[in-house]
Amino acid sequence: MPQRTIAEALNQALFLEMERDPSVMIMGEDVGIDGGVFRITDGLIKKFGEERVVDTPLAEAGIIGSAIGLAMAGMRPVCEMQFDGFVYPAFDQIVNHAARMRNRSRGKYTCPIVIRFPYCGGVRALEHHSESAETYYIHTPGLRVVCPSTPYDAKGLMLAAIRDPDPVIFQEPKKYYRNIKEEVPDEDYTVEIGKARVMIPGEHVTVIGWGAMIPLILKVHPHFAQKGINLEVIDLRTLSPLDTPTILESVQKTGRCVIVQEAPRTLGLAAEISAQIMENAVQFLQAPVQRVTGFDIIPPLLKLEEWNLPDEKRVIAGIESILE
Amino acid sequence: MPLIPEFPKIDDSMIQVLAPDGTVVREDFLPNWDEARLREVYKEMILIRRADKKFTNLQRTGRSGTYPSMEGQEATQMGMIYGIKRDDWIFPAFRELAACYLHGVPLEKIYLYWMGDEWGSNYEANALPVSIPVGSHPLHAVGTGWAFRLQNKPHITVSFFSDGATSEGALYEAINFAPVVQSRTVFCCQNNGWAISTPTNKQTAAATLAQKAVAGGLRNIRVDGNDIFAMYAVAREAAELARQNIPVFIEAMTYRLGNHTTSDDSGKYRSKEEEEDARTRDPILRLQKYLAAQKIWTPEFAKECEEAADAAISKAVEAAENTKQNPDDIFDYHYEKITPPLAQQKEELKKFL
Numbered sequence A: 001m002p003q004r005t006i007a008e009a010l011n012q013a014l015f016l017e018m019e020r021d022p023s024v025m026i027m028g029e030d031v032g033i034d035g036g037v038f039r040i041t042d043g044l045i046k047k048f049g050e051e052r053v054v055d056t057p058l059a060e061a062g063i064i065g066s067a068i069g070l071a072m073a074g075m076r077p078v079c080e081m082q083f084d085g086f087v088y089p090a091f092d093q094i095v096n097h098a099a100r101m102r103n104r105s106r107g108k109y110t111c112p113i114v115i116r117f118p119y120c121g122g123v124r125a126l127e128h129h130s131e132s133a134e135t136y137y138i139h140t141p142g143l144r145v146v147c148p149s150t151p152y153d154a155k156g157l158m159l160a161a162i163r164d165p166d167p168v169i170f171q172e173p174k175k176y177y178r179n180i181k182e183e184v185p186d187e188d189y190t191v192e193i194g195k196a197r198v199m200i201p202g203e204h205v206t207v208i209g210w211g212a213m214i215p216l217i218l219k220v221h222p223h224f225a226q227k228g229i230n231l232e233v234i235d236l237r238t239l240s241p242l243d244t245p246t247i248l249e250s251v252q253k254t255g256r257c258v259i260v261q262e263a264p265r266t267l268g269l270a271a272e273i274s275a276q277i278m279e280n281a282v283q284f285l286q287a288p289v290q291r292v293t294g295f296d297i298i299p300p301l302l303k304l305e306e307w308n309l310p311d312e313k314r315v316i317a318g319i320e321s322i323l324e
Numbered sequence B: 001m002p003l004i005p006e007f008p009k010i011d012d013s014m015i016q017v018l019a020p021d022g023t024v025v026r027e028d029f030l031p032n033w034d035e036a037r038l039r040e041v042y043k044e045m046i047l048i049r050r051a052d053k054k055f056t057n058l059q060r061t062g063r064s065g066t067y068p069s070m071e072g073q074e075a076t077q078m079g080m081i082y083g084i085k086r087d088d089w090i091f092p093a094f095r096e097l098a099a100c101y102l103h104g105v106p107l108e109k110i111y112l113y114w115m116g117d118e119w120g121s122n123y124e125a126n127a128l129p130v131s132i133p134v135g136s137h138p139l140h141a142v143g144t145g146w147a148f149r150l151q152n153k154p155h156i157t158v159s160f161f162s163d164g165a166t167s168e169g170a171l172y173e174a175i176n177f178a179p180v181v182q183s184r185t186v187f188c189c190q191n192n193g194w195a196i197s198t199p200t201n202k203q204t205a206a207a208t209l210a211q212k213a214v215a216g217g218l219r220n221i222r223v224d225g226n227d228i229f230a231m232y233a234v235a236r237e238a239a240e241l242a243r244q245n246i247p248v249f250i251e252a253m254t255y256r257l258g259n260h261t262t263s264d265d266s267g268k269y270r271s272k273e274e275e276e277d278a279r280t281r282d283p284i285l286r287l288q289k290y291l292a293a294q295k296i297w298t299p300e301f302a303k304e305c306e307e308a309a310d311a312a313i314s315k316a317v318e319a320a321e322n323t324k325q326n327p328d329d330i331f332d333y334h335y336e337k338i339t340p341p342l343a344q345q346k347e348e349l350k351k352f353l
């Protein structure tokens, strides 16, 4: 099986689905000849032409607003927002229309749109290019929110997202676009939206993360394994709807849980996971659920950014704090 | 006769004073600058070009983050700033090294900002920090220009942005707001031909960007943005109007000679021929030709300008690089007074430093 990066896996997913389904189209700023600033749509315009791979005017509300109309008329737009911090001009369209059309019309209209964008920090980028803002979307009823951490899942989730009958927010960990490789089959396959994955089974501590936090968690895993402490690592993959059964099952086994999140702490997804455990599995807990998160601050510019991002030291300390 | 007439033809002419070969085509708009002033302008242009170029090397060697070069847009920004006053306020996008520097932002601060420290946006000059969300900040300039009218202050505001920004909804709102609230503001639209890989003719079907202002009832003009004399003449008149509560939209025709940013490769989407052709309209070359014809420019003078520029640039880079970062800063400026939860998080971080 060929080894692929997340960027290559995403590109292949888009390619396959455009080939399979003529209603799929790509829209975004510089997604055509430039292939997107991260080259995720590279080569697609050559194969599918300008009508299906559209370099739009520089207007996010325009992209999502017109995608809503396209989708209601039977097209399947996959919209690229150039960076996490530039989704906001389209926020009105996403929250007030894309997310609501189905409920508003009692199922008569739907918006099967994928809104994909690079997210996360740690890449020495400019302001607005290092955001982890998944909470806004998770907090919006009507949206699904997906965030893969591996090439295999990136491809399978992208294919599932495009086929999903509802709008899907697709966050891509930009820091790991090109530096993780794994076997990715050439064929068509999907990864079910709404299902977390137990990446590494273990019996002592459940460690939950998603997207850019997964490589970090995997890095601290050996540190504990050496001491005979086996972490059970869960990659959520889908942030909304949350796969609560997988989380609870793990916590019932381990009795301890740490959630690692890059986003600011207050009202981050870690808070919701912690509440779910409190409500449904408190009797199994041997220690309080612990969060390791970014601080409640604006992502600092690059010289100061490291101080905000969860790192090995902070994750290790978080896990150790509930081991006693 | 159709009921709905064709859209009236919009004039796509532009104001020019210096032709690309440096000859004067409009005597009446020549600035009344003496030889000393002309030398100074050329010297500043050289400093700006070299200060901008310095970033390529800083970024490559990991000393700066991503940087958007403004090479080719010097005359537009310089002419605009020469046409306003120091106590007027400017609202840059992200490609405005020249405008910011000339309006009083210390070079050292400009380097510090792109090296990745918020202190690079803290200075005395009447220039707002860099605004990266495209098209968002002209509304701020409208608001401040509105306040100046309400407060009876003699100042105006100028927002800088480029062709791509004219596609954003917020920009149409700014165009519409400005005359309604009689804001003392000038829109300085630098049509540099490109928004990353998207050429202006794919950005809009409008024949000119200036005509977008027509719908908002805004006075507007098109000018050769690589011609510092034309730009200066237009800027002065626009500023004068803005001071009388009449906002103006300027479309300055220029060209982004470099890559979009240090992480872009323009070879992917535009031809070498186009770039080479654009270089024949380089604003520095044009001024140089004019000055040479006046016997003001000589190779020795150019060398003198370059050496002075490099000395100033080295000093600024050094000062920026010697600036130490303080972890408390990432918490301390979110509110006037730090909140209790943030204060707690600030302590938490200390355990890991």
Ligand SMILES: Cc1ncc(C[n+]2csc(CCOP(=O)(O)OP(=O)(O)O)c2C)c(N)n1
Residues within 6 Å of the ligand: A029, A058, A060, A082, A083, A086, A089, B095, B132, B133, B134, B135, B161, B162, B163, B164, B165, B166, B192, B194, B195, B196, B256, B260
């Ligand atoms: C709202 C928003 N969307 C996308 C981007 C990413 N981006 C940065 S610069 C740029 C192109 C800007 O083109 P233009 O307005 O012509 O300015 P120029 O780069 O020519 O100075 C884009 C798409 C952004 N900064 N802000």
Ligand SMILES: [Mg+2]
Residues within 6 Å of the ligand: B162, B163, B164, B190, B191, B192, B193, B194, B195, B196
């Ligand atoms: Mg432009």
